[in-house]
Amino acid sequence: MATGFAKGKMVTVLSIDGGGIRGIIPGTLLGFLESKLQEFDGPNARIADYFDVVAGTSTGGLVTAMLTAPDKDKRPMYAAKDIINFYLENCPKIFPQSRQKNFVSSVTSFFGAVVGPKYDGKYLRSLTNELLGNLTVKQTLTDVIIPTFDIKLLQP
DSSP states (O other): OOOOOOTTOOOOEEEEOOOGGGGHHHHHHHHHHHHHHHHHHOTTOOGGGTOSEEEEOTHHHHHHHHHHOBOTTSSBSSOTHHHHHHHHHHHHHHSOOOSOOSHHHHHHHHHHHHHSOSSOOHHHHHHHHHHHTTOOGGGSSSEEEOOOOBTTTTBO
16 A cells, blocks of 8 residues: 655546446446556556555445455456456345335335445455455555445444
């Protein structure tokens, strides 16, 4: 993780939006960007090499973690092109869709979203523990910002 910025130095920031399964969209764009960067700087070029800060909310935070988590050689654990396959393989379990599509389920879903999270996060929690282990934000390859909110305590 970077330790500070020099006064007057330009800081590059990559911000990745949330949106559940729509994480495939930044995955696709970042995969394309990374492939173009590799044309200039070689096959080992990764998104984390080009940004001082990578930020992401919700599913964008997941993409942020994937792009900045170090492997045993202190290089990004995942290439941007890996994000699409990750989402295609895991999204049905991370973001399960309700099979009911009637008025009562729509109203229940709406009010449920007001008072709690849409997804329980159990599968995602176990998957990130399996993939990232005990990795902390301090260990990322570049500075990261992943805003969080505790829905049970109603506080960040």
